[in-house]
Amino acid sequence: MSVCTRCGATFQCGQTDPRTSGPCWCVALPPAVPVPGSAAVGCWCPACLQAHIATLTPPVKAITSAN
Template identity: 70%
Template sequence: MSTCERCGATFHCAMADPGPDGQADTTPCWCTALPPAVPVPGKGAAVGCWCPACLRAHIAAQAARATPSG
């Protein structure tokens, strides 16, 4: 299980966590179905995953900032 870098929740990340059989998970991660929302770090930079709730909240906040307030 992975730990969210924002809130500390545990969740399954198919790119980092093994599948149910203990081998590499070959299914796409849940996050690949969402729009890109954070920059990919450069070479040598460490990055942690965010849980579904934190990533969706971040995407919603980005969308709200991008929408002009009438």
């Protein structure tokens, strides 16, 4: 389990948990940039990361593969 460096919630991070198979859940989200001046460095839980992405302007779109 990982701990969100923004809110302290615990969550499963596919990058750090050797028991997971496949990529982390966060790779399905649009890319985000760090919050300037934030002390919260590291992985964020799904709720915090999604909330941060929602505040970005212009809105970013998820990358989808063309099949």
